[in-house]
Amino acid sequence: MAVFLRTGEPVITLTAINPGMVGYVMAQTRTEDYRLDDGRALRLTYAEPDGVTRGGLVVLHEARGITETVTAMAARLAGEGWLTVVPHLYPGEAGSAEIGHDEARDKVSGLSGDSVLAATDIAFAWLAAHGLTSDRIGVIGFELGGTVAMVVGARRDIAAAVTVSGGGILEPLSDGLPALVEVAGDLRVPWLGLYRDDIDADQGAEVEKLREAAGTAKIATDVVRYRAEPDAPEAWARALNWLDAHLR
Numbered sequence: 332m333a334v335f336l337r338t339g340e341p342v343i344t345l346t347a348i349n350p351g352m353v354g355y356v357m358a359q360t361r362t363e364d365y366r367l368d369d370g371r372a373l374r375l376t377y378a379e380p381d382g383v384t385r386g387g388l389v390v391l392h393e394a395r396g397i398t399e400t401v402t403a404m405a406a407r408l409a410g411e412g413w414l415t416v417v418p419h420l421y422p423g424e425a426g427s428a429e430i431g432h433d434e435a436r437d438k439v440s441g442l443s444g445d446s447v448l449a450a451t452d453i454a455f456a457w458l459a460a461h462g463l464t465s466d467r468i469g470v471i472g473f474e475l476g477g478t479v480a481m482v483v484g485a486r487r488d489i490a491a492a493v494t495v496s497g498g499g500i501l502e503p504l505s506d507g508l509p510a511l512v513e514v515a516g517d518l519r520v521p522w523l524g525l526y527r528d529d530i531d532a533d534q535g536a537e538v539e540k541l542r543e544a545a546g547t548a549k550i551a552t553d554v555v556r557y558r559a560e561p562d563a564p565e566a567w568a569r570a571l572n573w574l575d576a577h578l579r
Contacts, residue, residue: 358409360402362426365457373453374419374426376402378409385412386467386490386578387458389451389483391476392417394435396427404473411571414461418454420447420479439475443507447479448486455489466490469520469578471570472497477524478504478511484522485514491577492522493570500537515544521551523573525566529559551577 358378366372376397388408392401397417405415419426421438430438451470458468469491472480477497484492503510522545526538535556542554553573557566 358406360406365453367453367456371449371453373450375454375457376405376417376419377457378402378405378415380409380412380414383412384414384461384463386469386574387414387416387461387463388574389454389458389468389470390415390417391451391470391472391479391483392420392427393474393476394439395432396421396429396435396438398429401473408471413574414458414463416454416457418450420450420475422446440505441507442505444482444486444509446507447482451479451483451487455487467578469493469574471495471574474498475504478508481511481518481522481524482509482514484520485517487519489520490579491574492518492520493573494522494524495566495570496526497524500541511541512544515541515552516547518545518548518550518552521573521577522548523552523570524554525569526554526556527559527563528556 358381360376360378362374362376364372365375390401390405390408392398397419401417405417408415420442421427455468465488468489470480470483470489471493472478473495474497477494478499480492480494481497497511498504499508500511524538524541524545530538538554538556545552545554555569557563557569
């Protein structure tokens with residue numbers, strides 16, 4: 332199912348990749364208001380691995396906020412050994428609590444490049460406080476979060492970035508966010524873009540333009556059209572392999 336954040340621009344929902352598969356090890360998620368010594372503060376949802384930590388991942392939520400699917404994804408990644416943290420990109424007392432599609436449009440329209448970078452910077456600081464250096468930190472985002480993941484990958488020095496079905500390729504999702512083709516050539520970290528293979532021709536053409544733009548970056552990039560099948564095992568495996576390859 333698609334969510335329309337801007338007129339005529341569908342964005343694939345996070346349910347395209349479902350971590351709630353039988354046999355998955357799920358960690359517990361928690362939420363806290365985290366404050367840095369310099370006064371910056373943000374609500375974070377996180378999940379910790381049970382055992383050795385392979386690295387840290389900032390998980391960026393979809394337009395509807397931190398849904399059950401987002402928390403399940405963070406928990407699943409923690410079950411794989413990653414310390415995961417989900418910054419609440421939306422301001423306000425409720426943070427990024429789950430909202431409906433109509434309210435999501437309004438929330439997304441208020442985001443800017445500066446605001447999402449500020450939120451992810453606090454998440455990076457949280458991971459650093461847990462002993463993780465930048466070469467062991469990555470970012471993975473879904474739908475809206477996929478868009479933000481590429482913006483972060485073009486502006487911050489971490490180990491890797493993964494975008495899953497990120498919208499706003501040719502036209503930005505909000506007036507404050509850049510179109511992805513505008514920042515693709517500026518990528519500073521290895522970036523993987525995952526897009527379903529059953530999107531329509533117009534969307535497919537946009538993805539190919541994103542592939543071309545990312546190919547101009549002076550870093551490893553890849554765009555993969557994955558099979559649209561239950562639980563998207565191909566996309567899940569590709570994302571994990573990318574993170575394993577680049578987080579040391």
